Amino acid sequence: MNKTTRFKLIQETPLSSWVLVGISILTLILYVMLLLVPISLDEGNPLWVLLGRFHPLVLHFPIVLILLVTAGIILAQLKPGIIDSSLIRALLGVSVIAAMFAIGAGYVLYLSEAYSGSLVSNHFYGALITGSCLSISAICYELRPISGRLATVFFFGFLFLTNASLAYTSHLGGSLTHGESYLSEPIAAILPAKKPNKAPEDMLLYSDIVATILETRCANCHNENKSKGDLLLTSHSAILKAGKSENPAVIPGDANASELMVRVLLPEEHDDRMPPEGKPGLTESEISILRFWIETGASEEITKGEVQEKSVLAELEQMMPEIQQAQFKILEEKEAFEEALKALQGMASEMEVEIVPDERANGKYFGLKMKFPPAPIGSRELQEFSAYFPYFSRVSLASSAITDDDLYYLGKMTQLRRLVLQKTAIKGNGLPYLKDLPLLEELNLSFTSLDDASLLHLLSFQSLKKVYLFGTSLNNEVIEAVQKHRPNLELILEEGPFY
Structure with a gap:
């Protein structure tokens, strides 16, 4: 052209x-x-x-x-x-x-x-x-x-x-x-459900036996949500890392130097013993299996059928009914959790909110968060979840219609660890409803009408570690006074996470 x-x-x-x-x-x-x-x-x-x-x-x-x-x-x-x-x-x-x-x-x-x-x-x-x-x-x-x-x-x-x-x-x-x-x-719903159906010889020494022992004896204090001593025992990679003691929980090939074995074998009255006083300790058979697994390299791949030592095989045979019962209980709890999640998600769909497993709580509790754009959640909607209040560990009601009176219902969520009330009508007079929550560690009050007097309520929150206060009209003197009386409570003048 x-x-x-x-x-x-x-x-x-x-x-x-x-x-x-x-x-x-x-x-x-x-x-x-x-x-x-x-x-x-x-x-x-x-x-x-x-x-x-x-x-x-x-x-x-x-x-x-x-x-x-x-x-x-x-x-x-x-x-x-x-x-x-x-x-x-x-x-x-x-x-x-x-x-x-x-x-x-x-x-x-x-x-x-x-x-x-x-x-x-x-x-x-x-x-x-x-x-x-x-x-x-x-x-x-x-x-x-x-x-x-x-x-x-x-x-x-x-x-x-x-x-x-x-x-x-x-x-x-x-x-x-x-x-x-x-x-x-919907795709997952039409696929056949997977259930463990292994022959004893095919059971993996770590994931089927050792992990079951740790789940039933230790994981309640060493999980993603509650990691005592900064030690996680919920995965193979986690137990190879060190906690606050700076010693790895498991050192492949060396059971005597592995912090896990050291703590398990301490006298019952010792402060560092695992599990602590008042909780059932590991049996001799369980300790023997843990020691054998560590000494042989702490592998994820070794199966029960590959174990040759007669004494260890005898211990495994003796433990097998208890292990299988524990596995069945774990599976049963998982199925009950999935049924509850399905019911909650049905309710959540009608209310236009989202409910998911809280991964930070080791997937055993639920998280509630607003969708995009947020729905007008208030007292009536919260009450519909009342039967499941003890199973919520993470709740975000940002930009919702929540008021101070509604904190009464949130105060019944006894497993609540993180609560986001960002951009709500909260003024602070309802905060005492939350003070007895034993696990509440993080609270987001950014962009609320919180006043100086209401901030003082936070002094009675014993487990609280972080509070986000960005966009409030609080006086710096009051914030500094609260910080002085509660040095372990971090008052953060940032907007904080949305969920």
Whole structure:
């Protein structure tokens, strides 16, 4: 194509094409700014929150329009002339503008309500990629008559990337709203349940026998949530590491130097003995099996059938009924936990919140958190979970309708360790409801109307270690006074985690 022909095509290009190109370039500039230019908003400002919450209302428009454009292009390729280019141009133009509004509203919501986490960040980046690819597709579509084949190739390439990114971003959006297992859960439901059905000879010495001993005797004090002496005994990799004593719990090949064996063999009255006084210690058979496993290299692979020592085999045979009973109990507890989780997730779906196993509590308790955008959770919704109150260890009610009176119900969650009340209507007069929670270690009160007098209630929280107070109107003198009287209580002037 010579210069004269190209110039003539430029002159003949309709105004609507140049308008679409201009709009697309402006949206690309906007997306680059959102990515690179730091922007801050008045967090919790009702106007920004209102504008941000239009995101879930408008995001479906660009999705439908992108799919319509793609369907129209495919149809036009299969049957030329059936779709007029002006219709494609109109759909592209409206989809570029709709995507810009959806991404802008999402960004405002992201900033004004301080959402955080990799899932939210990846959803945001995915939206920027989708919007950028869509805008570039629109530009390439209008440049086809001028640039010819190259613009056509780029158009189809970026349209494909737009749809691929749209699918990924939509998946992340669904995970934010419905939970990360939203797609995989139905697949898991139709697969046959896996239950241990090993012959005794095939049982692994570590995972089936040693780990069962540690789970029943030691894990209640040495798990992800409660690691006495900074020692974890819940996985093979963890027991090879050192705790506060700076000695590894298990040194493969050397049972006498392994801290686990040292503590187990201490006299009952010794302060460092494991388990501590008042809890059942390990039997002679269990100690023998632990010693044998460590001395032979503390391997994850060795099976019961590979054990040759007659004395150890005799110990294993003697222990086998108890081991199998413990395994059955663990499995039974796991199945009961999964049934409770299923029931809770059904309730959570109706209330538009998310309930998941709390991995920091060794997966034995539940965590409750708000979805995106947050639902108006209050007293009525909390009471519906009352039968499961003792099984919640982590609760985030950020941006919910929770008030001080509702803390009465949270005070019944006896296993509660972390509580996020960020951006709620809490003023502080209900905090005494929480003071007797024996395990509560972390409390987030950022962006609440907490007053100086209410802060003093925290002095009676014996287990509390961290409190986030960013965005409150507390006086520094009061904060310093509380810190002085409770030096082990960390008062943090940061927003803190959302969950």
